Amino acid sequence: MKTEAEIEALIRQRVDERLAELLPQRIEAALAARAQSHVPTLALIASKGTLDWGYPPFILATTAAALGWQVKLFFTFYGLNLLKKDLTDLKVSPLGNPAMPMKMPFGPDWFQALQWNIPNLIQAGIPGFETLATKLMQQTIRNKGVAGIAELRELALEAGVEMIACQMSVDLFGYAADDFINGVDFAGAATFLPEAQKADVSLFV
Known part of the structure; x- marks a missing residue:
């Protein structure tokens, strides 16, 4: 049986792993959207x-x-x-x-x-x-x-x-x-x- 502290640590670890997966994708998507909307001067x-x-x-x-x-x-x-x-x-x-x-x-x-x-x-x-x-x-x-x-x-x-x-x-x-x-x-x-x-x-x- 895991303790409350161990469960909390596992949750934080999983969240960090998921963020590490999603963050580059979101940054890339944001940059692409910005480039698409940018009007060259x-x-x-x-x-x-x-x-x-x-x-x-x-x-x-x-x-x-x-x-x-x-x-x-x-x-x-x-x-x-x-x-x-x-x-x-x-x-x-x-x-x-x-x-x-x-x-x-x-x-x-x-x-x-x-x-x-x-x-x-x-x-x-x-x-x-x-x-x-x-x-x-x-x-x-x-x-x-x-x-x-x-x-x-x-x-x-x-x-x-x-x-x-x-x-x-x-x-x-x-x-x-x-x-x-x-x-x-x-x-x-x-x-x-x-x-x-x-x-x-x-x-x-």
């Missing part, structure tokens, strides 16, 4: 305002939004050009950009396949060469059926991407709120950085 800083560099932030933002992510896009310094109502100032320059291919978007296939290695001295010395390069890039974009910056920007807004203009940069360059499209928030780096710290993915382009 992307914090993206856009610092460049040229035609070619305008694509990466909007492509990344719209893709993340399409995947169901929450996206905050912070535009600073020259990146503010991507938020302006008038995007005609967006240009592209091959000068100092050896990775940029120079191909002609017109003519027969063999002509379009040619790689034009134009020396920097010529690019810098010929008046209007940047305008020419911009026109060629714009034509290439149209030929390939790629959406324009304005279209990508509109898609991002429709997808719920939060666009934030750096207030310090706005003040530095003397912009007014009316220079930018509707739907833009204005905040400083001190406001955006805590959001970037908590984000699952933070990128600078």
Whole structure:
């Protein structure tokens, strides 16, 4: 006949054994439920305002939004050009950009396949060469059926991407709120950085 103390010890032992079996299962289930309910977040800083560099932030933002992510896009310094109502100032320059291919978007296939290695001295010395390069890039974009910056920007807004203009940069360059499209928030780096710290993915382009 077991004593009361022995019975109590056996009960405690059995309870401990059962908890040891159930606890990992419950923790795993809780973690799985948490992961399933978690909405990924992307914090993206856009610092460049040229035609070619305008694509990466909007492509990344719209893709993340399409995947169901929450996206905050912070535009600073020259990146503010991507938020302006008038995007005609967006240009592209091959000068100092050896990775940029120079191909002609017109003519027969063999002509379009040619790689034009134009020396920097010529690019810098010929008046209007940047305008020419911009026109060629714009034509290439149209030929390939790629959406324009304005279209990508509109898609991002429709997808719920939060666009934030750096207030310090706005003040530095003397912009007014009316220079930018509707739907833009204005905040400083001190406001955006805590959001970037908590984000699952933070990128600078």
